[in-house]
Amino acid sequence: MTSLFDQQTQASQRYKGPTSTNVAPEAITTGFIHMKLEEDTPIFTKQKVNFAPSDRITHLCVSNELLVLAMANDVLLRIDLRRPEQPETIDLSRYTSSLRVNSLFVDPLGLHVLISLSGKSGDAELLYLARKAVKPKSASKLKGHEVTAVGWNFGNESESSTGPILLGTSRGLIFETELLLEGERVFPSGLEQYWRQLPSYLPLYGVREVDGLVFDIGKGEHMPITGLEFHRVPGSDTYFVLVTTAQRLYQFCGSVGSVDEKPLLQQIFNNYLAMPEAYQDIPSNLKYSHLEFSYQGHRGPPKTFAWLTEPGIFYCKVIPSRALHGDTVLADSQLVRYPVPASGAPMSFVLSHFHALLLYPDHVVGVSLLNQEPVFEDIYSETYGKLVNIAKDPIKGTIWAFTEKAVFRYKVTQEERNVWKIYMEQGEFELAKQYCRDNPAHRDQVLVRQAGVFFKEKQYEQSALHYAETQCSFEEVALKFMQVREVEALKTFLKKKLEGLRPQDKTQVTMLVMWVLELCLNQLGELRDAGEVRSPRYQELQRHLSSFLEWPSVLECVRNNRSTVYELMASHGDKENLVKLTLVNKDYEKVVRQHLYENNYLDALEVLRTHGRKELFYQFAPTLMQAIPRQTVQVLIAQGRQLNPAKLLPALVTCEPQQASEAVRYLEFCVQQLGCRQQAVHNYLLSLYARLQPDQLMSYLVSQGQDASVVCYDIHYALRLCRELGLAEACVRLSALLGLWEAAVELALPVSVDLAKRTAQMPPSDDTELRRKLWLKIAKHVVGEQEDVGQAMRFLQESELLKIEDVLPFFPDFTTIDHFRDAICSSLQEYNQHIQDLKEEMEEATKSAEEIRDQIQNFRNRCAHVGVQDACEACGQALLLRAFYLFPCGHRLHSDCLLAELTPLLGAAERARLGDLQRQLVTMSGRDDTVSLGSASMSARDQVKAEIDDLVASECLYCGERMIRSIDKPFIDDEDYDRVMKDWE
Numbered sequence: 001m002t003s004l005f006d007q008q009t010q011a012s013q014r015y016k017g018p019t020s021t022n023v024a025p026e027a028i029t030t031g032f033i034h035m036k037l038e039e040d041t042p043i044f045t046k047q048k049v050n051f052a053p054s055d056r057i058t059h060l061c062v063s064n065e066l067l068v069l070a071m072a073n074d075v076l077l078r079i080d081l082r083r084p085e086q087p088e089t090i091d092l093s094r095y096t097s098s099l100r101v102n103s104l105f106v107d108p109l110g111l112h113v114l115i116s117l118s119g120k121s122g123d124a125e126l127l128y129l130a131r132k133a134v135k136p137k138s139a140s141k142l143k144g145h146e147v148t149a150v151g152w153n154f155g156n157e158s159e160s161s162t163g164p165i166l167l168g169t170s171r172g173l174i175f176e177t178e179l180l181l182e183g184e185r186v187f188p189s190g191l192e193q194y195w196r197q198l199p200s201y202l203p204l205y206g207v208r209e210v211d212g213l214v215f216d217i218g219k220g221e222h223m224p225i226t227g228l229e230f231h232r233v234p235g236s237d238t239y240f241v242l243v244t245t246a247q248r249l250y251q252f253c254g255s256v257g258s259v260d261e262k263p264l265l266q267q268i269f270n271n272y273l274a275m276p277e278a279y280q281d282i283p284s285n286l287k288y289s290h291l292e293f294s295y296q297g298h299r300g301p302p303k304t305f306a307w308l309t310e311p312g313i314f315y316c317k318v319i320p321s322r323a324l325h326g327d328t329v330l331a332d333s334q335l336v337r338y339p340v341p342a343s344g345a346p347m348s349f350v351l352s353h354f355h356a357l358l359l360y361p362d363h364v365v366g367v368s369l370l371n372q373e374p375v376f377e378d379i380y381s382e383t384y385g386k387l388v389n390i391a392k393d394p395i396k397g398t399i400w401a402f403t404e405k406a407v408f409r410y411k412v413t414q415e416e417r418n419v420w421k422i423y424m425e426q427g428e429f430e431l432a433k434q435y436c437r438d439n440p441a442h443r444d445q446v447l448v449r450q451a452g453v454f455f456k457e458k459q460y461e462q463s464a465l466h467y468a469e470t471q472c473s474f475e476e477v478a479l480k481f482m483q484v485r486e487v488e489a490l491k492t493f494l495k496k497k498l499e500g501l502r503p504q505d506k507t508q509v510t511m512l513v514m515w516v517l518e519l520c521l522n523q524l525g526e527l528r529d530a531g532e533v534r535s536p537r538y539q540e541l542q543r544h545l546s547s548f549l550e551w552p553s554v555l556e557c558v559r560n561n562r563s564t565v566y567e568l569m570a571s572h573g574d575k576e577n578l579v580k581l582t583l584v585n586k587d588y589e590k591v592v593r594q595h596l597y598e599n600n601y602l603d604a605l606e607v608l609r610t611h612g613r614k615e616l617f618y619q620f621a622p623t624l625m626q627a628i629p630r631q632t633v634q635v636l637i638a639q640g641r642q643l644n645p646a647k648l649l650p651a652l653v654t655c656e657p658q659q660a661s662e663a664v665r666y667l668e669f670c671v672q673q674l675g676c677r678q679q680a681v682h683n684y685l686l687s688l689y690a691r692l693q694p695d696q697l698m699s700y701l702v703s704q705g706q707d708a709s710v711v712c713y714d715i716h717y718a719l720r721l722c723r724e725l726g727l728a729e730a731c732v733r734l735s736a737l738l739g740l741w742e743a744a745v746e747l748a749l750p751v752s753v754d755l756a757k758r759t760a761q762m763p764p765s766d767d768t769e770l771r772r773k774l775w776l777k778i779a780k781h782v783v784g785e786q787e788d789v790g791q792a793m794r795f796l797q798e799s800e801l802l803k804i805e806d807v808l809p810f811f812p813d814f815t816t817i818d819h820f821r822d823a824i825c826s827s828l829q830e831y832n833q834h835i836q837d838l839k840e841e842m843e844e845a846t847k848s849a850e851e852i853r854d855q856i857q858n859f860r861n862r863c864a865h866v867g868v869q870d871a872c873e874a875c876g877q878a879l880l881l882r883a884f885y886l887f888p889c890g891h892r893l894h895s896d897c898l899l900a901e902l903t904p905l906l907g908a909a910e911r912a913r914l915g916d917l918q919r920q921l922v923t924m925s926g927r928d929d930t931v932s933l934g935s936a937s938m939s940a941r942d943q944v945k946a947e948i949d950d951l952v953a954s955e956c957l958y959c960g961e962r963m964i965r966s967i968d969k970p971f972i973d974d975e976d977y978d979r980v981m982k983d984w985e
Contacts, residue, residue, distance in 0.1 A: 041413050041414070042376065042413070043355070043366070043375060043376060043413055043414065043415050043417070044355075044357070044366050044376045044378070044399075044410050044411070044412060044413075045410065045411045045413060046364075046378055046401075046408050046409070046410055046411075047408065047409045047410075047411060048407075048408050049406070049407040049408065049409055051406070051407050053069070053077075053405065053406075053407075054071060054073060054075060055071040055072045055073035056385075056405070057069055057070070057071055057072075057388060057402050057404055057405070057407070058070050058071060058072055058101060058388065059101055059103065059104040059388075059389070060104070060388075060389060060391055060400060060402045060407070061104045061105065061106045061391055062081075062106070062391050062392070062393045062398070062400050063106045063107065063108055063109070063393055063394055063395060064108065064109050064110035064393065064395040064396065065081040065110065065393065065395075065396055065398075066078065066079070066080060066081070066110030066131075067079040067081055067400070068104055068106055068113055069402075069407075070092075070101045070104055070115075074091065074092045074093040074096045075089060075090070075091060075092065076089070076090040076092055076115070076129075076136075077089055077090075078090060078113070078129075088134065090129065090134060090135070090136065092115070092127075092136070095117060095125065095127060096117065098119050098121075098123065099118060099119045099123060099124070099125060100117065100118065100119070101115060101116070101117060102116045102117060102118040102124075102146060103115075103116040103147065103148060104116075105147075105150040105152075107152045107153075107156070107162065108152055108154055108394055108395060109157065109395070110131065110395075111131040111157075111158075111159050112128070112129070112130060112131065112162050112179070113128070113129040113130075113136075114126060114127070114128060114129075114147065114150055114179075115127040115128075115129065115136060116146060116147040116148065118146040118170075122144075123143075123144065124143065124144055124145055124146035124147075124170075125138055125139075125142070125143050126138070126139045126143075126145070126147050127139070128162075128179045128181070130159065130181045131159050133181060137181065139177075139179060142167070142175070142177075145167075145169045145170075145171075145173065145175070146169055147167050147168065147169055148168055148169060148170050148224050148225050148226065149167075149168035149225045149226060149228035149291075150165060150166070150167055150168070150228060151165060151166035151167075151168070151228040151229050151230045152229075153165050154231060154299060155232065155299065160180065160181045161178060161179070161181070162178055162179045163178060164176060164177075164178050164263065164264040164265065165177060165178065165179070166228055166230060166241070166265065168225030168227075168228040168243065169224075169225060170222070170224040171222045171223075171224070172216055172217040172222060172223040172224065172225055173215075173216050173217070173225075174215040174216070174225070174228070174243070174269075176263045176264065178262070215269045215272070217243060217245060217248075217250060223245045223246070223248070224246065225243060225244070226244050226245055226246060226288060226289040226290065226291065227242070227243065227244035227289065227290065227291025227307070228241075228242075228244075228291075229241070229291065229293065229302075230265060231301045231302065231320065232301075233301070233320045233321060233323050233324060234300070234301065234320065236255075236324060237255050237256050237257075237259065238253065238254065238255045238323050238324050239254065239256065239265060239268055239323075240252065240253040240320065240323040240329050241253070241265065241268065242305070242329075244289055244291045244307055245289065246284055246286055246287060246288060246289050247281060247282060247283060247284045248279045248280065248281050248282075249279055249280040249281075249307055249314070250277055250278070250279040251277075251278055251279070251328055251329065251330070252269060252271075252272060252277065253268065253323040253326060253329070254267065254268035254271045254326075255267075255268075256268065278328070280314070282307075282309045282310075282314060283310075284309045284310035284311070285310055286309070286310045286345055289307060289308050289309055290307070290308035290348050290349060291305075291307055291308075292305075292306045292307075292308075292349065292350060292351045292356075292392075293305055293318075293351070293394070294306075294351045294352070294353060295394055301320045304316070304317055304318060304351065304369075305317070305318050305330060306336075306349070306351050308345070308348070308349055309345075310345050311335060311337070312335040312336050312337045313335070313336040313338075313349065313356055314335055314336075315334055315335070315336050315356075316330045316331060316332055316334065317330070317331045317332045318331075319331050336356065336367060336372050338358065338367075339358075339367055339372075339373075339374040340360075340365065346358035346359050346360050346365075347359050347360065347361065347387070347389070349390065350390050350391065350399055351369075352392075352397070352399070352412055352415055353415055353416065354369055354370060354415055354416060354419055355367060355375065355376075355415065356369055357376075357390060357399060357401075357410070359387055359389065359390040359401065360387065361386050362379065362380050362382075362386065362387065363377060363378055363379045363380055363387075364377070364378040364380070364387070364390065364401060365377050365378075366378075368422065370419065370422040370423065370426070371425070375418075380403065383405075384404070384405045384406040385403045385404030385405045385406075386403060386404060387401065387402075387403050388402055388403060388404060389402065390402075397412070398410075416435050419431075419432075419435040420432045420434075420435040420436045420442050420446060421442075423435065424445070424446050424449050427453065429446055429449070429450040429453075432446045433446055444470050447466050447467075447469050447470045448466075448467075448470050448472060450466050451463045451464075451466035451467040451470065451472075454466060455480065460481065460484070460486040460488070460489035461488060461489050461492045463489065464477075464486075464489040464490070464492040464493035464496065465493075465496055467493055468492075468493050468497045468500070469496070469500075474497070477493060478490060478494075481493060487519055487522075487523065490519065491516055491519050491520070494512050494515055494516050494519075495512075495516060495548065498512045498513065498516070498551075498553065498554075501553070503553070503556075506557075506560075509553055509557050510557055510560075510561060513554050513557045513558070514564070517548075517565065517568060517569075518568065520545045520548070521545075521568065521569065521572040521574055521577070522572070523541050524538065524541055524542065524572075524574060524577070525572050525573070527541070528573075542577075545577065546580065549580070549581060558581065562587065565581065566578060566581075566582075566590065569581065575594065575598075578590075578594065579591055579594055579595075582594070583607075583611065588607055588608070588611050589616060589619070591604075591607050591611075592604045592607050592608060592620055596620070601623075601624060601627045601628045602628065602631065604620065604624065605624055605628065605631055605632060605635055608620065608624075608635065609635045614643060614644075617636070617643055618643075618647045618648065618650075618651075621636070621648055621651035622650060622654045625651045625652065625654060625655055625659065625663070626654060626655070626656070626659070629655060629662040629663075630662055632662075633662040633663075633665055633666045636648065636666055637665075637666060637669050640674065641674060645666075645667070645670040645674075645676050645678060645681045646678045646680050648666075649680060649681065649684055652666065652667070652684065653684070657692070660692055663688065664685065664692070667684065667685040667688070668685070671685060671712075677712045678712070679712060679713060679714055681712075682712040682713040683713050683717055683718070685700070685713075686700065686713050686718050686721070687721060690718075690721050690722060690725050690727060690730070691725065694725075694727060697727065697730055698729060698730060698733070701718075701730060701733050701734070702733075715734055718730075718734050719731060719734040722734060864886055864888075864890070866879060866880065866886065866892070868880060870892055872892060872893055872897055873891050873892055873893050873897075873957075873958070874893050874894065874897035874898070874900070874901055875897050877894075879892050879894070881894075882894055882895070882896070885898055885952075885953045887953070887955075887956040887959070888956075889956050889958075891957070891958055891959065893957065895952075898952055898953070898957060899914075899952060901957055902952055902957055902962070905962045905963075906951075906962075910951060914948065914951050914952070917944055917947055917948050917951070920944050921944050921948065924940065924941050924944070
């Protein structure tokens with residue numbers, strides 16, 4: 001047999017869906033250009049499978065790509081669609097001698113197949129075919145029960161067992177069983193233990209006891225079950241069961257004690273033994289109905305539910321979590337009417353995500369589940385016979401239809417393409433946006449429609465928010481809100497548009513910001529004019545404006561257009577917001593100027609204190625010092641080292657005399673607390689002291705010290721100022737600081753003799769002549785002007801530098817010697833004592849000179865004796881063998897040994913000089929001995945030798961300074977070292 005997909009033929013189809021994605025034109029265009037480049041592909045496309053059945057096809061079911069067909073010749077064909085070239089043929093003739101195939105059922109994973117057989121005499125049988133089995137097995141305990149519906153276990157994945165399942169029969173009975181393939185027999189495992197006691201009402205209806213029976217839907221009325229399915233609520237032990245008959249929809253829900261307890265679902269049905277079960281009744285003259293589900297996944301619960309009835313398809317959503325509270329799991333139900341009333345109810349149908357395909361004897365119709373409009377119609381030719389049924393793979397979602405002679409497959413292409421439009425027409429705008437996917441044109445149409453609806457319902461702000469997200473004409477939208485005088489909605493629209501702009505769209509940003517500001521300021525101005533500044537409405541508008549001004553894009557725009565924004569606010573007379581805006585923009589200069597313009601000096605000072613920069617203090621301090629000096633100085637002091645006192649001097653200079661005390665307070669803080677040493681600051685502080693607080697001037701001068709190099713003020717300026725103001729004592733100190741001692745003393749004498757005395761004591765003690773001259777000036781003043789001899793005598797006692805003879809010329813001629821007797825006697829005694837001291841010193845000097853002469857004479861007569869046995873200190877050989885040196889300390893060394901030992905200790909210059917002298921000595925001839933080089937009594941050779949002796953023998957090698965400096969160098973052995981050190985000591 002060839003592959004099912006080797007050949008495909010296109011059937012007669014008509015696509016009834018819309019040919020483009022455009023919607024009816026709106027009053028406002030979306031801004032998108034809609035172009036249809038090619039015809040839309042139909043949602044449903046039929047493909048005929050290249051398959052020639054051996055006989056008339058009677059049944060077909062498919063799940064998880066396993067296709068099972070039953071034919072009239074009692075042959076069952078099982079095809080794995082992943083390997084369609086290897087179909088399996090199964091002969092059912094052994095079981096169908098008196099029975100015929102009534103229904104085929106396959107589990108969701110395609111692992112188990114149930115074949116329901118029935119006969120005219122009421123006989124019935126159920127066959128089970130496992131995935132790996134090639135022969136069906138009979139479930140013997142179900143004989144006599146025609147199975148019309150199967151509720152598969154969606155949690156089962158075993159290939160040899162079905163797990164607990166439910167079986168519905170033609171008489172309305174529901175069994176729970178588990179089919180297990182074991183060897184050659186099939187055991188409905190646990191049938192006899194699933195049910196041991198029938199519900200009390202069953203015998204009343206003539207129902208015999210049957211193993212495994214869990215419920216009777218019709219309670220003896222023989223209502224065939226047409227659909228049956230059960231599911232577990234995720235994450236719980238609660239199950240719900242849905243059962244349909246031709247006219248009723250039943251629902252059972254409840255919890256099980258243990259999933260391992262058998263029968264499993266009997267625990268749920270037991271809850272309905274004492275109470276009537278709930279059901280949905282839809283009158284119908286049909287003898288059949290059909291149950292379909294749409295799943296999220298093969299293991300998940302169903303997403304939607306559909307039930308075929310005579311009036312239409314009962315369609316609703318499935319919400320499993322409702323079963324936890326005992327409520328119905330079905331929600332948002334609707335009845336989907338059939339599109340062709342003349343055709344009546346379809347024979348069967350299948351569900352896709354958004355459509356239902358209805359099967360009629362000669363055609364298939366696709367109906368939208370969202371708006372119940374037909375979108376597809378497929379007419380079948382009589383060539384292939386009448387349509388039998390339609391089926392859907394619940395796992396893969398493929399749709400299969402078959403006639404008596406052919407099999408067809410429907411391909412679903414972009415089923416959700418128009419879902420957004422349907423939801424939009426129904427007013428489900430959020431759902432419509434979800435299904436717009438990534439298509440901005442579709443989303444824009446939805447937003448335009450939603451905004452229009454809000455506008456018609458007078459929800460203007462919501463309308464503005466949605467219009468702002470569209471590509472509609474900006475001018476048209478703004479005009480709409482202006483025509484209805486909805487300022488708030490217009491502001492909302494403008495703000496939302498502003499949020500969507502990019503930073504580089506500076507022109508658009510500026511336009512929108514200015515427009516919003518204008519609207520806000522107009523509203524606030526109207527309320528101010530009405531005297532409603534304190535009203536809640538005004539406060540709310542103010543909060544919105546403040547919040548708007550804090551947007552980053554708005555802040556940047558305002559910074560770039562400050563003058564325009566300030567002029568706009570000023571034109572509305574909104575000074576409060578103008579101040580706030582300048583604060584937000586950190587334009588503190590504007591804020592301060594505005595406060596000063598309104599004479600709000602304290603507010604201006606507070607702005608400087610909290611937000612001001614240094615340059616603003618320098619700029620506005622003069623004005624503030626004149627208006628509020630005390631508070632200004634307090635703020636300046638609080639700024640500490642952040643401000644430069646020298647730059648604040650212009651503000652302090654402008655102070656009136658009554659305000660100068662605050663300037664002094666700040667300058668004292670700078671000098672005393674901050675340690676400021678700027679000369680301008682000290683000069684101004686000194687000038688304020690001199691003019692306003694003279695008593696503080698001397699304390700300041702004393703604190704600065706008496707060293708002219710370290711004082712911070714200009715001494716010359718200070719002296720000139722003090723002279724102008726007549727501050728004599730300050731002038732005395734400043735003159736002394738400049739070294740003008742005589743002038744200082746002259747200035748001090750008119751003030752006080754004591755001051756002059758203190759000034760005379762200031763010069764350095766080693767400059768006796770200057771100090772004596774200063775004291776003479778004071779003495780002249782005391783004697784000559786005061787003519788008080790007694791005070792002059794006391795003055796002489798205080799001065800150590802003056803004698804009576806120094807002051808005698810200052811006394812008048814008529815003064816008698818009696819006044820000076822004591823002073824003259826004292827002076828003569830001092831002179832006598834001084835002469836005696838000099839005599840003693842001369843005698844001591846004479847004795848010292850005589851002792852020195854004696855020592856020199858003794859040294860000239862000193863000699864040293866060298867014996868034959870004496871040896872060289874360096875080489876140990878006899879000393880008299882060659883020329884040698886004898887030192888006063890007693891050390892003896894040969895000349896060559898001394899040179900060898902001493903040369904490493906000499907400096908580089910001395911070694912070079914020694915080498916040069918030695919070469920000169922070698923080259924000198926005997927004639928040179930008679931040539932004098934500058935000495936009449938010494939030859940040139942002797943002079944060279946004498947210079948060599950000075951370098952080599954000026955000091956002992958072992959006792960001299962060289963030896964001490966190089967004591968760490970091991971140039972002698974330990975024995976000699978000890979001997980040398982002993983001699984040295």
